[in-house]
Amino acid sequence: MPNPFAVGVIYDLKKIAEKRGIPFHAYQLMTKDVAQNAPTIWTTFGLFYNGIFMTHEIPIVNKFEEFISLL
Known part of the structure; x- marks a missing residue:
């Protein structure tokens, strides 16, 4: 059974990536x-x-936004 916390975070990260035009696959x-x-x-x-x-760490939204801003 998937971890509901991780699934929710993945959806948030996907939205951020798509908003910036970065392909995202989970x-x-x-x-x-x-x-x-x-x-x-x-x-x-x-x-x-x-x-x-x-990384193997699940990033919080702000950390992920910072990461992709460096791309």
């Missing part, structure tokens, strides 16, 4: 096999930009 790892083959060892959250791993 993938939910639903099985053990999918999680074990994920591109990061932290399967709770992973933020990638242009295929580069940026």
Whole structure:
């Protein structure tokens, strides 16, 4: 079962990215096999930009806005 907190934050981050014209994709790892083959060892959250791993921390909205303002 997905974490409701994380899902809500993901929707907020997606809105911010789309507002700035930045593509945003979220993938939910639903099985053990999918999680074990994920591109990061932290399967709770992973933020990638242009295929580069940026962080495993779920950013608050202000921190995410700051991050994408640097792009």
